[in-house]
Amino acid sequence: MPARRTPRQTSPSGASSEQALLRELVAHLREKREALRRQWVQQMTAKGLLAGLTPEETETESVNIYETCVGCLDTGEYSGAERYAASMAERGVLRGMTTEQIIGGLLTLRDVYGRSLFERYQRDMARLSAALDIYEPVANKILSIVALAFIEEREKVVRQQQEAIRELSTPVLQVRDGMLILPIIGVIDTQRARQLTEQLLHGIRNNRAKVVVMDITGVPNVDSKVANHLVQTVDAARLLGATVIVTGVSAAIAQTLVTLGLDLTKMNTVGDLQAGIELADALLDRKVSVER
Amino acid sequence: MTVPILKQGGILIASVQSEPSDTELIQLRDNLLERVGTLRTSGVIIDVTALDVIDSFAARVLSNIAQMVRLRGANTVIAGIQADVAFSMIQLGLAFQGVTTVLDLEEALSVLAEAGESSDGSN
Amino acid sequence: MEAIDAKVRIASEADIVSARQASRELALEVGFGATDMALIATAISELARNIWQYAGSGCIEMRIVEDAGRRGISIVARDEGPGIADTAQAMRDGYSTGGGLGLGLPGTKRMMDDFELTSAPGKGTTVAVVKWLRGGGR
Numbered sequence: 061m062p063a064r065r066t067p068r069q070t071s072p073s074g075a076s077s078e079q080a081l082l083r084e085l086v087a088h089l090r091e092k093r094e095a096l097r098r099q100w101v102q103q104m105t106a107k108g109l110l111a112g113l114t115p116e117e118t119e120t121e122s123v124n125i126y127e128t129c130v131g132c133l134d135t136g137e138y139s140g141a142e143r144y145a146a147s148m149a150e151r152g153v154l155r156g157m158t159t160e161q162i163i164g165g166l167l168t169l170r171d172v173y174g175r176s177l178f179e180r181y182q183r184d185m186a187r188l189s190a191a192l193d194i195y196e197p198v199a200n201k202i203l204s205i206v207a208l209a210f211i212e213e214r215e216k217v218v219r220q221q222q223e224a225i226r227e228l229s230t231p232v233l234q235v236r237d238g239m240l241i242l243p244i245i246g247v248i249d250t251q252r253a254r255q256l257t258e259q260l261l262h263g264i265r266n267n268r269a270k271v272v273v274m275d276i277t278g279v280p281n282v283d284s285k286v287a288n289h290l291v292q293t294v295d296a297a298r299l300l301g302a303t304v305i306v307t308g309v310s311a312a313i314a315q316t317l318v319t320l321g322l323d324l325t326k327m328n329t330v331g332d333l334q335a336g337i338e339l340a341d342a343l344l345d346r347k348v349s350v351e352r
Numbered sequence: 353m354t355v356p357i358l359k360q361g362g363i364l365i366a367s368v369q370s371e372p373s374d375t376e377l378i379q380l381r382d383n384l385l386e387r388v389g390t391l392r393t394s395g396v397i398i399d400v401t402a403l404d405v406i407d408s409f410a411a412r413v414l415s416n417i418a419q420m421v422r423l424r425g426a427n428t429v430i431a432g433i434q435a436d437v438a439f440s441m442i443q444l445g446l447a448f449q450g451v452t453t454v455l456d457l458e459e460a461l462s463v464l465a466e467a468g469e470s471s472d473g474s475n
Numbered sequence: 476m477e478a479i480d481a482k483v484r485i486a487s488e489a490d491i492v493s494a495r496q497a498s499r500e501l502a503l504e505v506g507f508g509a510t511d512m513a514l515i516a517t518a519i520s521e522l523a524r525n526i527w528q529y530a531g532s533g534c535i536e537m538r539i540v541e542d543a544g545r546r547g548i549s550i551v552a553r554d555e556g557p558g559i560a561d562t563a564q565a566m567r568d569g570y571s572t573g574g575g576l577g578l579g580l581p582g583t584k585r586m587m588d589d590f591e592l593t594s595a596p597g598k599g600t601t602v603a604v605v606k607w608l609r610g611g612g613r
Contacts, residue, residue, distance in 0.1 A: 212544030219545075223609060257442070258510055261435035268455060295447040299438040301431075301454035371495070374488045404513060405495060407520035408579050436513035444517060444582035 081187070082194055086134045088180060089173065097126050100172045107168065109161045121148075125169065133198045141202055145209035152210065162210050163203070170199045232263035238347075239340050240269040240302075243333075245278030253289035257296050264300045270347055271340040272297050275333045277308030284320050294327050303328065303343060307336030355380040357387060362394035363464055365457070370402045377413045385420055393426045395464035399457055401432030411446040418451045427467050428452070431460040481537040483523075485554075491523040494535050498550070501537050505546050506608055514586040515548060515606055521579040522552035522602055530556020530599070540605065547588070547607035552600075559594040566592065 089096070101122055104110050110118055128144050152162055177195060181188035233241045240263050244256065260272065274293070279286070294304045305328040309317070314329065330336045355376065358365045364387055366380060384396060398414060400406065406414075418428035429452045433441070441447070454460050481497040483490060498519040502512045519535065526533035533554025540549045559565050565580050580602070584590040587604040594600035 216544050219609070254439075258435070258439055261438055265435045265455065270455075292442045296438045296442045299433045299441060299448065299453050300435065301459055371492050373492055404499075405516045405520055407517055407524065409520075409524060434513070436510045437517075439510055440513045440517040440586065443514065443586045444521065444579060446582075 078190070078194065081190055082133070085177070085191055085194060086130060089130045089133070089176070092176060093126060093130075096172055096176055097122055100126070100169050103168050103172065104165050107164060109164045109168070111161070112155065112157065125166075129169065129173075129199075129202055132202055133195065138201060138205060141205050142209070145206045146213070148206070149209040149213035152213075159210060163207060166203055166206055170203065173199065232259050234263075234267050234269070235337070236341075236344075238268065238270045238344050239337075240264065240267060240272045241333075241337070242272060242274045243278065244274065244276050247281065248279060248286050248289055250285075250289070253286075253293070257289075257293045260293060261296055261300060264297060264302045269302050271343050272302050272304045273333065273336040273340050274304055274306050275308045275336065276306060276313070277333065279308075282313045282316055287317055287320055287322055291322060291327070305330055305336045305339055305343075307331065307333045354383065357383060359387075359391070360461075362392055362468075363397060363461070364388065364391075364393055364395070365397045365399065367399040367401075368403055370404065372403075372410075374409055377410060381413055381417050381420070384417055385424070388421055388424045388426055393424075394468055395426055396421050396428045397457065397460040397464065398428065398430050399432050399460075400430060400437075401434070401456070403434070403437060406433065406437050406441055406446070408444065408446060411441065411448065415448060415451055427464060429454055429460040429463055431455070431457050478538070479536045480539050483535045483537075484532070485523050485526045485534060486532040488527065491520055491527065494519050494523040498537060498548070501539060501548055505539055505548050507548070507606070511606060511609075515550075518583045518586045518604065518606075519550060521583050522550070522604075525579070525600075525602075526552060526554045526556070530554035533599075542607075545607050547605050549603070549605045550587075552602045554601075555599040558596045558598050558600055559592075560596050562592055562594055565594075 101110070101118060113121075124144065125148075128141050132138055132141050149162075173195065174192075177191050178188065181191055231243075233243070235241050240260070242256070242260055242263075246252075248256070260274075263269065264272065274290075276282070276290070282290075290306065294306070297304045307330045309329045309331070317329075328339065330339055355366050355368050355372070358367075364384065366384060368377075368380065372380070380398075387393065388396060396417070398417065400414075403410070414430060418430075421428045430448070431454050433453060452463060454463055481501055483494040483497050485491070485494065495516045498515050499512060502515050507515065523535060526535070533552065533556065536551045536553070538549045540547050566584070567581065580592065583602070583604065586606075588607050589603075589605040591603045592600070593603075
């Protein structure tokens with residue numbers, strides 16, 4: 061990740077005096093570390109942001125965060141902050157910390173730093189203004205980095221959970237040697253159709269299935285998109301040498317399929333699951349007897 | 353590197369190796385057709401277990417082989433398409449019309465045996 | 476734009492195979508599973524084949540990309556060939572047909588997550604696709 065630097069605004073008196081002020085700020089924040097850090101922790105406790113953290117964890121994290129922030133101010137580089145934010149987000153989200161806790165905690169630190177600067181430079185408005193010009197962009201940048209890391213982590217977890225749910229919701233059942241049943245329940249979108257097909261194919265290979273009974277009784281809508289997904293699934297199964305029997309085709313769905321002009325000859329469609337299994341049995345028995 | 357072709361009774365078995373070039377596939381087609389023509393062949397099995405990719409060209413060549421072999425009075429069976437490869441094929445829109453496909457070599461042999469029995473006397 | 480992780484010149488039939496192999500290595504690095512690797516390799520094969528067949532030469536650039544916490548592979552297939560007169564037509568296909576399907580572009584689009592086709596007669600063709608790692612990564 062390339063280093064990112066915040067553009068520094070030059071003060072009226074030139075870059076070198078700005079550099080000097082920056083050194084001063086960094087030194088000030090480091091010198092006051094313990095006092096400011098404790099103030100920060102106190103305020104967070106008062107706002108209830110530290111629920112779920114042990115005193116040791118609070119101590120360690122607050123020291124690390126404080127130092128990371130001052131480090132960014134000092135070097136103008138944020139890669140360390142990005143890495144720390146990502147690891148903190150991962151741990152935080154895992155522990156069920158809320159957005160309020162994480163962002164709230166940082167906002168509090170930003171305010172504590174800010175107040176400290178006010179206190180130091182209150183008698184020199186020009187100097188205070190210059191100090192804030194240096195400090196504020198850094199504080200805001202750090203805040204965005206942390207907010208983003210937290211959001212990304214959350215989205216990652218949500219995607220993982222969705223994936224897991226999808227996998228669980230489409231079981232491929234082996235009923236007897238060579239026969240698989242695939243009961244499909246619910247709406248079939250492109251994502252789910254792909255997952256379904258993948259699972260079926262691996263099921264056919266692992267179980268050496270020759271017949272698949274695909275039941276669509278539980279599928280509410282069969283429009284052209286869904287119909288095409290089903291045809292694709294049937295085609296894929298055939299590539300692995302399995303015959304597919306589609307059951308649960310209501311009169312209405314049959315009508316839709318015919319209207320869509322789909323080639324139904326490659327699909328065995330049967331009224332209900334029971335009949336489908338019986339047909340599958342017959343097909344399998346015939347195949348098995350031929351092999352003997 | 354040519355695709356090895358074995359003979360088992362009246363059946364030719366070709367095992368395609370991983371990542372065949374276009375030329376190798378064409379060569380396979382020509383070799384098979386030649387041998388189907390000169391020997392008493394009732395069936396051809398093309399084992400594609402080793403293929404990680406079957407793209408439009410490979411699918412076309414394999415289909416052509418099946419069609420041409422049929423014109424010479426024999427059946428073709430393609431065996432061993434991997435699950436992931438099958439998935440890619442249907443995403444791409446390749447569905448091997450009119451070509452028998454089976455799970456593996458064992459299945460292929462039994463399918464050809466069945467076809468041979470049912471067409472007894474008419475060869 | 477991230478640095479190019481793999482660049483394969485397509486000028487001969489053998490390059491199609493090279494392109495597939497390069498894609499496999501990169502896909503493995505990103506963390507794709509076997510199914511996605513097959514999809515990516517098949518898409519690359521089609522793209523490389525188009526370049527070789529219709530333009531004679533071109534190149535395929537592959538990059539590992541990252542966006543909002545997810546990783547993926549970006550593939551850009553470029554050629555200075557005759558270009559496609561009617562891109563809308565090229566993107567249409569019939570379902571359930573066997574054998575080769577023209578340029579295989581609709582199929583490639585189905586196999587990938589992001590897809591962009593830029594082409595005009597005499598101006599060459601560029602196909603840019605991205606496949607993202609599903610879930611939070613495996």
